[in-house]
Amino acid sequence: MEVIRKALEKFKDGASIETIKKATGLDLEPRTLLRRLEKLVHQGVVTTSGRTRAMLYRLAKVPAQPTEEKDKAANGAEANIIPLSEEGREILAAVSRPTAVRHPVGYNIDFLHGYRPNVDSYLSPEDKRKLAELGKTAKLNQPAGTYAKEILQRLLIDLSWNSSRLEGNTYSLLDTQQLISQGKVADNKTAMEAQMILNHKDAIEFIVQSAEEIGFNRYTITNLHALLSNNLLADPGASGRLRTFGVGIGSSVYTPLGMPQQIEEMFEIMLDKAREIADPFEQAFFIMVQLPYLQPFDDVNKRVSRLAANIPLNRLNLAPLAFVDVPEDMYVKGMLGVYELNRIELFKDVFIWGYERSALRYAALRQSLGEPDPFRLKYRDEIRALITEIVSSAMTPDEAAIIINAKSLKLPMAAQRKFVETVDTELLSLHDGNFARYYIRPAEFKRWKEAWGRK
Incomplete structure (x- = not known):
């Protein structure tokens, strides 16, 4: 579908299905190509004109900055701080429309099945080079987890606070420091917010202290969920257990899988593919995309994906991903692009920018790596x-x-x-x-x- 979209960029006045097939070079049956085009139309990415054999397909026109003023008003200084690619802006426009006009979609099995580890890649070679340069630490050749252990106290505060903040938690950074370091619960905050942060602390310690033993396997991910969801789910037995019923996604027209057998099958396929990926940053981003998309657990899926993304980084002593400065709204919109369009470009913009901010936070010589804030x-x-x-x-x-x-x-x-x-x-x-x-x-x-x- 991305190849089709790219091909249509060449035809401003539209193209027939025969022209599109020739331009893409894809070996698809006409009926299969038609289904792909129809899905792009439903997603609002492509529009049509004419009928039957005379039908032409063209990319939908998207304003350059469709939500800029609205985002500024809603998010203040956090809005529009992430430089977006053209594709990212296109997705932002699509998912910013009211839910009533967005096309309802279900789980697309091909989104996971079609990904071939080390052949396909969400991140470009340039992206990987940039992230690898940012992530360098003085401990690259040390045993797994050495760097994270050295900065553990600060990582516990930063990652616990930022990941919780992305879930709407209202603890401040100082509140979080007091809770983690001294067990002091902030006044006028809910018990659930304190529990969420303390769960993050336990989960981060699990990742750091068990760096040699954990990975993208069932033991690690289910136990990570158990730690992060402790005392937060209506059913205590659901912690660390795959979902057995259907769920919905708030503010989205996406409906995840509902059959336990399918959830189980796709969960194992996702982990198998994640393990095969050679590049640590591709591994991190892959799990951040695919795990929330599958929604294998009753709740707390995005939190599991954010901490699981640090597993390959910690293993190789790269700078951690602590989601420093990442705006909640942009993170959510990036996930909506994955849920509803199976498009990763907006979320990738957020991921790369967020990793740069985190790497700068932990760099020994911050000023040598970036411009002053x-x-x-x-x-x-x-x-x-x-x-x-x-x-x-x-x-x-x-x-x-x-x-x-x-x-x-x-x-x-x-x-x-x-x-x-x-x-x-x-x-x-x-x-x-x-x-x-x-x-x-x-x-x-x-x-x-x-x-x-x-x-």
């Missing part, structure tokens, strides 16, 4: 003054959270959430070797560490 540059004085005030006054985490939120409210609404996250990140990154940049004296830093409960 424009947001931090813009609010440099406000961030510095606030951190200096918090540390010099030896504020506790609770006191700091109050003043950070209060200061953020003085900024434009679109910048408030990002400001809180940035200050939280800076506070968590403070140590004996870098606090002087905030004009803090050693005695002040020592008092603050004691108030903060840090060693």
Whole structure:
């Protein structure tokens, strides 16, 4: 279908089915080609004109930035920060339409069956080279999991917070740090939110500590689900067990498989194909695409896919994927493209951008790998003054959270959430070797560490 779409780019005025067959070079029966074209029409990717033998097919016209203003209003500073490919924008336009006008679809077995490991690839050679360069660490030749173990405390906070945030969890970064490090539950938050974060902590530790033993197999994925879904499902026995009934997807016209036998079969095929993939980044992205698409578990499928994506990265001591700065809306829209169109380009744009942000977070020499964060540059004085005030006054985490939120409210609404996250990140990154940049004296830093409960 992607070959057909590419071929149609050459025919702005439309093409007949015979012309399309010739242009694609695909060895398909006319009836099979017709079914593919009809599916593209249903997806809104292709339009038709004329009738029967005179029917012409052409790509649907998509505005250059169809949802830009709406996204800016809805997501503020997080909107449109990811550079999208032309295909990504096309998918974004299609899945941003009201559900009432999107064509209902079911699970497409060919989407998984048609993928040939190490022959087909969601990521281009250029994509893989870029990701490999970003992911380099000083521990590439060390035993599996060495790098993740060295940064484990920070990884536990970052990945737990970001993955939970993508599920709508309202814990702040500082709340998450307090919960993971000291077991302190945040006020005015639900027990479910705390449970979600603590489950992430357990699941990340499982991946890191068992790096030599785990992989894309039933034991790993079902136990990962059991850890992530602990105390969150209506049926406790559903943790780590494949789904036995049909489910729906919120805000989507996609309906996953409902027959337990088919779910079981496709689950095993998915794992078999994942194991065969040689490139770690292709492995990571493949499981992020195919596992949520299959929805093998009652719930918590996307969380399992996000943590499972780190298995090949951890095994080779590459920088982890912590979903730093990934906007929830763009992540969801990328998944909708997979669910409803079997198109991965928008989700791939999000994946590559998200990995770059994560790799920069964990790089030993961040400035050598990328440009300074424009947001931090813009609010440099406000961030510095606030951190200096918090540390010099030896504020506790609770006191700091109050003043950070209060200061953020003085900024434009679109910048408030990002400001809180940035200050939280800076506070968590403070140590004996870098606090002087905030004009803090050693005695002040020592008092603050004691108030903060840090060693």
